[in-house]
Amino acid sequence: MTSNYLSINGLIKSYPPATGKGDRLVIVDGFDLHVDEGEFITLIGHSGCGKSTVLMILAGLSTQTEGVITLGGNTLTGPGLDRGIVFQSPCLLPWLTAFENVMLSVDQGKPDWKKAERRDHAMKYLSLVGLQDAVHKKPAELSQGMRQRVGIARAFALQPKLLLLDEPFGMLDSLTRIELQQVLLDIWTQERMTAVMVTHDIDEAIFMADRVVMMTNGPRAKIGDIVPVPFARPRSRGELLESNEFYALRERLVGFLEELHHDHAPKPEPEPTAATPASPKLVTAPLSGNLS
Amino acid sequence: MKKLFPFDWLVLPMVGIACAMLVWYGLSKTITPKVPTPLATWEECKVYVLEPFAKRSELDQGVLNFTRYSLVRVAKGFFLAVLIGVPTGFLLGMSPWFFKCFDLLFQILRPVSPLAWFPLGAALFTTFKQDALEYAALFTITVCAMWPTVLNTAVGVRAIPQDYLNVAKVLKLSAFQTLWKVMLPAVLPYMFTGFRLSLGIAWLVIVAAEMLTGNPGIGSFLNQEYLAGHYAPIIFCIIIIGVVGFILDRIMNVVERRFKTI
Numbered sequence A: 001m002t003s004n005y006l007s008i009n010g011l012i013k014s015y016p017p018a019t020g021k022g023d024r025l026v027i028v029d030g031f032d033l034h035v036d037e038g039e040f041i042t043l044i045g046h047s048g049c050g051k052s053t054v055l056m057i058l059a060g061l062s063t064q065t066e067g068v069i070t071l072g073g074n075t076l077t078g079p080g081l082d083r084g085i086v087f088q089s090p091c092l093l094p095w096l097t098a099f100e101n102v103m104l105s106v107d108q109g110k111p112d113w114k115k116a117e118r119r120d121h122a123m124k125y126l127s128l129v130g131l132q133d134a135v136h137k138k139p140a141e142l143s144q145g146m147r148q149r150v151g152i153a154r155a156f157a158l159q160p161k162l163l164l165l166d167e168p169f170g171m172l173d174s175l176t177r178i179e180l181q182q183v184l185l186d187i188w189t190q191e192r193m194t195a196v197m198v199t200h201d202i203d204e205a206i207f208m209a210d211r212v213v214m215m216t217n218g219p220r221a222k223i224g225d226i227v228p229v230p231f232a233r234p235r236s237r238g239e240l241l242e243s244n245e246f247y248a249l250r251e252r253l254v255g256f257l258e259e260l261h262h263d264h265a266p267k268p269e270p271e272p273t274a275a276t277p278a279s280p281k282l283v284t285a286p287l288s289g290n291l292s
Numbered sequence B: 001m002k003k004l005f006p007f008d009w010l011v012l013p014m015v016g017i018a019c020a021m022l023v024w025y026g027l028s029k030t031i032t033p034k035v036p037t038p039l040a041t042w043e044e045c046k047v048y049v050l051e052p053f054a055k056r057s058e059l060d061q062g063v064l065n066f067t068r069y070s071l072v073r074v075a076k077g078f079f080l081a082v083l084i085g086v087p088t089g090f091l092l093g094m095s096p097w098f099f100k101c102f103d104l105l106f107q108i109l110r111p112v113s114p115l116a117w118f119p120l121g122a123a124l125f126t127t128f129k130q131d132a133l134e135y136a137a138l139f140t141i142t143v144c145a146m147w148p149t150v151l152n153t154a155v156g157v158r159a160i161p162q163d164y165l166n167v168a169k170v171l172k173l174s175a176f177q178t179l180w181k182v183m184l185p186a187v188l189p190y191m192f193t194g195f196r197l198s199l200g201i202a203w204l205v206i207v208a209a210e211m212l213t214g215n216p217g218i219g220s221f222l223n224q225e226y227l228a229g230h231y232a233p234i235i236f237c238i239i240i241i242g243v244v245g246f247i248l249d250r251i252m253n254v255v256e257r258r259f260k261t262i
C-alpha cells in the first residue's frame, strides 16, 4: 500500500469577477490532501463551500487555477480512465440499456480485451450491484436507485485507480440510500481502490470513511479538520449505532460544522439537513441494522 | 383532447368537410358561377381517379401517376435538404465561430420564396441543357426545405445535456465516438422534428417548382388546366395536394414519435 498515492498540493480555484472588474472570486484557496492507496475519504462541508469544485477538478472536468495533483506518481491533467466517477444524478445515456451503458465504459477501459471478456466483465459488475435481472432495461424503465446502481457499476467496471463520488446517494430516499451504501462498500471492499466521496450526510460520512475531511465555508474554503474513523472493517451499521465512539465522532463533526455556521451566520444557501444536530435521522436508523 | 361522444374523431371532421362543401356549393350557385359545384367537379375529374395509372399523354395522366412523379421529385429534394441540413445544423450548434459567421446569412436566405429561387436555379444549371429546369426544381426544393432541419438540428445540439458530454469526456471517447455515440442519439428527436417540417415545405414548394418546369407532376398538371381555363381539375388538384401532404405529415409524425421515446 503506497502512502501519498493521491496527493493534492496547494489547490486553488478562482473565477474572474462577475462584473468584469475587481478581485477574482476565490472559491477554494489552498486545499492540501494526501491520501494513501486504498483509503476511503469522505468530504463534508456546508453547501456551496466547494466540495464539487474539488471533485470536478480531480475528475478532470474542471481545471484548477493553481496547484498540482498527482495520482500514483502521475500528474493529472484532464479526464482519464484511471478515475471512475459517480455523479449525483446517474448520468446514464437514456438510449442505451443498463448493460450498454456499462459496456461503453468497459469498451473504453479495456480496449484490448476480447468482446466476450468485456461482456462478462460488464455483467459481473451489474450483478455485483444487484441488477442481473434488469440489464437490458433502459434507464427510463429503472427506478432512481437502480439507475444509480448502473452508475456505480459503470464506475467500478473501469477498475480505476481512484473512485470519485459526488453525493452519489443525494437523490435517494433513506432506505435506498442505506442499501446502496452497503452495495458500494461491499464492492469497494473487494477491489480496495482509493476513493473520495462527497456527502451531505454525517452518518454516511462516518460509516464509509477511513478519514472524514471537513472543509471550511467558502469563499476561500480549505480543509478545516481531518478526523480518522477508527472502526474496523467490515463495519456493521447496527454495531456502529450502538457504540459510544460513533456518537462522540458524530458530535465532533456536527460541532465543527455548527461552529462554522455561527462564524458565517448570513449564508444565502439553504442548510444541508444532515448537518443539523436536531435531525431525527439517526434515531430512525436502527431500521437499517438488519441490512448490514 | 376530451372525448365528446363515441366516434367523434370520425364524425366531427366529416361535419367540417360537409360545411366546406356547402359553402363551395353555395358560392358556385350564386356569386361565382364559373366554379363548378362539388358534384360537377367529381363528374369532370373522376376519370383521373378511376383510372389512376392511365397515361393518355404527358400531361393527361391518372392521379397516382402525377402524384408519383411529384413525390419522387420531392423525395430527391428532401434527401438533399437532409444531407446538407444535418451537418450544417451540427456546425451551427457546436461552433460559435460557424454560428457567428453564418447565422445572419441564413436568417436572410430563409424567408426567400421558392418563386424567387427557381430562376436562379435555372441560371445555375444552364449547362445541363434540357435537364436544366429539372435541376432548378430540385435546387428550389432543397434550398427552401432545408431550413427547419438546419435550425432544429442546431437547437438539438445546443440542448444536449452537459451530463452526457461529461460522460463522453470522463470515458475519453474520441471526437468521432462522441459525435456518433453521444451527440447524434441525443439530437435525433430534434432532427426528426426538423425532417417533418422540411418534408412539409418540400411538398409545399413542389407545385410552384413544377408550374415553372412544366415537367409532368401534380403542379404542372394544375398549371396546364389553369392556362386552359378548366376549373374543376384545379379544385381537384388542390384536394389531392392537401391529402397527400396530410398523409406525408402523418407518416413523419409516427416516425418522429418513435424517436421521441428515447
Ligand SMILES: Nc1ncnc2c1ncn2[C@@H]1O[C@H](COP(=O)(O)OP(=O)(O)OP(=O)(O)O)[C@@H](O)[C@H]1O
Binding pocket: A015, A025, A027, A045, A046, A047, A048, A049, A050, A051, A052, A053, A054, A218
Ligand atoms: N462558473 C462559476 N463562476 C463563479 N462561481 C462559481 C462557478 N461555479 C461554481 N461557483 C461557486 O463555487 C462555489 C462552490 O460550488 P460547489 O458546487 O463546489 O459547492 P458544493 O460544496 O459542491 O455545494 P453543494 O453541497 O451544494 O453541492 C459556489 O459558491 C458557487 O457559487
Ligand SMILES: [Mg+2]
Binding pocket: A051, A052, A053, A166
Ligand atoms: Mg456539490
